[in-house]
Amino acid sequence: MGTCAYKGGGVCGEPAWVRSGQGMCLYHAAENADDPLGADVWGEARRRYRTGQADFSGWQFPAQGGDFLGVVFESPVNFESAVFAGQAEFLNAVFKAGANFRDVFCRGEARFGHAVFEQEADFQQVTFHRSVMFGAAVFRRDALFNRVHFRQANGFGGTVFHGLADFSETVFRQPAVFEGAVFHRDAVFRGAAFKQEAKFIHTRIRGCLDFESAVFDGPPVFSNIVLDGGAHSVLGLDPALRGRLPV
Numbered sequence: 001m002g003t004c005a006y007k008g009g010g011v012c013g014e015p016a017w018v019r020s021g022q023g024m025c026l027y028h029a030a031e032n033a034d035d036p037l038g039a040d041v042w043g044e045a046r047r048r049y050r051t052g053q054a055d056f057s058g059w060q061f062p063a064q065g066g067d068f069l070g071v072v073f074e075s076p077v078n079f080e081s082a083v084f085a086g087q088a089e090f091l092n093a094v095f096k097a098g099a100n101f102r103d104v105f106c107r108g109e110a111r112f113g114h115a116v117f118e119q120e121a122d123f124q125q126v127t128f129h130r131s132v133m134f135g136a137a138v139f140r141r142d143a144l145f146n147r148v149h150f151r152q153a154n155g156f157g158g159t160v161f162h163g164l165a166d167f168s169e170t171v172f173r174q175p176a177v178f179e180g181a182v183f184h185r186d187a188v189f190r191g192a193a194f195k196q197e198a199k200f201i202h203t204r205i206r207g208c209l210d211f212e213s214a215v216f217d218g219p220p221v222f223s224n225i226v227l228d229g230g231a232h233s234v235l236g237l238d239p240a241l242r243g244r245l246p247v
């Protein structure tokens, strides 16, 4: 029995698991989802983040057996290309260093409410198959949500973005809700696709709000939006939609 065949960034080194059709280890094998050993994946994840080894790139997290509720990640975490077969629970989690969630696939709900990201948070190209909540989360550095696919409800209610918030080319299939969110720097939605309403209600923008090449299938709602830079700080918005901005 050789070692894991996973090739995404670095060598895994774990023994190949007999049930994996692709010669993956237990942590990288999609087959762990319906196996009693699946619980061991979460156990190993806990052991690793407690010892500062938070490289979960390409891991397959089974639906049952664990979560990251309230976990304080002291070192950089890497979930790149990981798959959550069920719920991805990060409520109240604290990321003291960088958080890499690039290309993650969430089959279940994803919950990042009240999470704190002390350094850059990279969610580029994530697919959120079910609803995702970032309510009251705090991003102290840049938040990258480029090319994310929000298939179901998404909530950024009361979310605070201290750095750049980049949603370029992101697809919102359900209403995009930024009610009460605060953007201390630029909020960028270049080329984003809003398939339903985009709700910027009581949202505060201190930098620019950039809609260059964005497509609104549903009309944006700007009620009680606070634009520190005035209407001039809203870029790329179709003239027909500019009338919706406060004067």
Ligand SMILES: [Zn+2]
Binding pocket: 004, 005, 006, 012, 013, 014, 024, 025, 026, 027, 028
């Ligand atoms: Zn592996």
